[in-house]
């Protein structure tokens with residue numbers, strides 16, 4: 300029996316050269332990531348583990364710390380949390396600490412900075428660390444204790460997951476993106492449809508899917524309960540990595556006779572733009588149906604680790620072109636990183652956002668988790684390009700979040716209710 | 724352990740319901756515990772204290788959503804000493820093991836009600852419901868996880884490896 304890409308990567312990172320899905324292993328980790336919410340606890344765990352041993356972090360170049368959730372510091376308490384990261388980084392020479400103004404949202408920033416490579420085992424104390432599976436890395440979210448221990452040992456316990464293969468065939472319809480494919484998938488299998496499993500995305504539609512869309516798809520694997528999302532690296536991966544030194548190898552692929560717990564086929568011709576309705580990412584409907592519901596909005600949020608990349612902003616700028624944001628709502632646009640922000644500025648996107656009447660924020664998670672920069676009041680409705688629409692996540696417990704692609708979000712910001720560019 | 728059950732018949736109780744992100748600006752366990760489950764049940768913390776509930780029982784996919792370890796920590800600090808559900812979201816599962824909060828995957832939660840007194844024998848893999856004398860078999864954790872659990876959590880397990 301052959302092996303999946305996931306089994307191969309993990310086998311090459313542990314001592315058990317016969318390990319297969321279901322086995323518990325303690326693989327070496329190539330990178331460890333944490334943010335301003337998870338790092339303070341991880342750092343406390345780390346200091347506790349090494350106390351009295353005389354050892355330091357396993358490798359300062361493999362630790363990445365990104366304050367992005369409540370930054371720029373939202374209040375005194377969050378300032379204290381961020382200071383813990385800053386102090387730890389200077390104490391242990393962590394070069395990959397990204398200060399406010401030189402960073403951005405972690406899962407946009409890490410690939411942009413060339414900090415993840417195909418074939419790596421990457422762990423992050425953030426559930427959306429699964430994003431980097433788009434580059435063919437085994438990349439998973441873990442907890443703070445896992446991360447604190449990994450910073451000391453350079454290892455992390457895990458069970459090799461079984462894989463589900465999702466095969467997307469045919470061409471994408473107009474206005475359909477990676478976000479719609481993943482929302483459609485979660486709608487079909489449910490929020491626990493892939494619990495404990497690796498979600499391997501394949502098929503001829505994936506073979507031509509741009510990197511940004513691949514990041515979006517893998518980013519939301521956790522929303523189906525998946526341990527990770529993963530895509531075999533190919534020519535598109537290769538050209539994305541070309542601008543970095545030393546990243547363009549470590550390409551693994553699944554054997555033809557690899558064992559999957561399930562293989563699920565989707566025909567792209569059947570997939571329209573998708574919307575997840577409150578309060579769950581699997582409560583998904585097609586845009587034609589939601590358009591008829593005329594769901595009026597108070598806020599539109601475009602950004603996040605799911606959809607805050609340059610091409611997302613480009614798509615939004617093209618749709619907003621010569622239109623105004625609807626008077627009844629506010630539209631908040633958040634570039635994922637400082638680099639994306641700058642490129643969007645040079646390309647004129649930021650100017651068109653401001654001309655249309657949107658606000659542009661500095662890179663931050665902000666409203667995605669109801670932190671700041673756009674928290675919702677009682678009963679308000681928001682359409683967001685983020686990844687979770689749990690009850691109360693963006694603010695008041697009676698507020699509602701709908702999820703969509705940036706294209707749909709931009710068209711809806713113009714119309715004032717949820718719609719697609721087709722109806723503009 | 725012997726303890727009294729508080730039960731919520733809900734699937735997919737997510738980490739935003741267990742501990743809303745607005746409280747993550749502070750990692751103090753007692754602070755977090757004071758807000759545990761408040762968006763699901765305002766009176767959770769008070770009930771647990773007053774009635775001395777120690778076992779939380781819910782429906783499947785408990786703890787889905789974020790990786791925040793503050794979720795199991797808040798539950799543990801609120802006084803709950805064990806969680807029983809048909810299934811757990813995977814990061815929640817590992818966080819609970821890592822911080823030494825026992826969790827049990829058990830499908831037939833309809834056989835347990837709020838107020839029941841359970842006698843859980845982890846070593847033998849048995850739960851006795853002393854309220855009606857029912858007895859259930861439970862799956863034991865794998866030997867690998869058992870090592871972490873017996874060490875009292877991942878920190879102690881790791882400390883041994885470093886020395």
Ligand code: SF4
Pocket residue numbers: 368404405406425427603604605663664667668685686
């Ligand atoms: S943008 Fe949202 S989902 Fe992404 S890392 Fe930040 S809080 Fe998490």
